[in-house]
Amino acid sequence: MFKCDLCILEHGAEWLDSASAPKSEEELAVHLESEHHMPTARQGETMEECKRRFLKLYPEAQILETCKCPDCRVIRLNRDLMRAIVRPMTITSSILLWLIAILLVQLVAECVWGGPVLS
Numbered sequence: 001m002f003k004c005d006l007c008i009l010e011h012g013a014e015w016l017d018s019a020s021a022p023k024s025e026e027e028l029a030v031h032l033e034s035e036h037h038m039p040t041a042r043q044g045e046t047m048e049e050c051k052r053r054f055l056k057l058y059p060e061a062q063i064l065e066t067c068k069c070p071d072c073r074v075i076r077l078n079r080d081l082m083r084a085i086v087r088p089m090t091i092t093s094s095i096l097l098w099l100i101a102i103l104l105v106q107l108v109a110e111c112v113w114g115g116p117v118l119s
C-alpha cells in the first residue's frame with residue numbers, strides 16, 4: 001500500500017479511498033513533493049540532484065509563507081499563535097501604563113496642591 005501518513009493524519013483513513021490518494025510508488029513520490037513539498041529521491045537520483053529538481057519544480061517551497069512542508073506549517077502555526085497571544089498582552093500593558101500614569105498625576109497633584117485635580 002502506497003499511503004501518505006500525513007494525509008491520513010489530516011483527513012482520516014477514509015482518505016485512502018479518495019481519488020487523490022496515490023496508487024503507486026511513483027504517484028506517492030509525486031504526491032509528497034506536490035502536496036507536502038517534501039523532496040523524494042527517484043530511482044538513480046542522488047539527494048543533491050533530487051533537491052535541485054525539486055526546487056526547480058516547486059520554487060514556492062523556498063518561501064515560508066507558501067511552503068506546504070510540515071516544518072513550515074508548524075513554524076507558521078507557532079508564529080500565528082505567538083502573535084495572537086502577544087498582541088492582546090501589549091494592549092493590556094499599555095492600558096495599565098495609562099492607569100499608572102493617571103494615578104501618579106493624581107498623587108503629585110495631591111502633594112503639590114493638596115487635592116486631586118483630575119476627578
Ligand SMILES: [Zn+2]
Binds near residue numbers: 005007035
Ligand atoms: Zn499526503
Ligand SMILES: [Zn+2]
Binds near residue numbers: 037061068069
Ligand atoms: Zn517548508
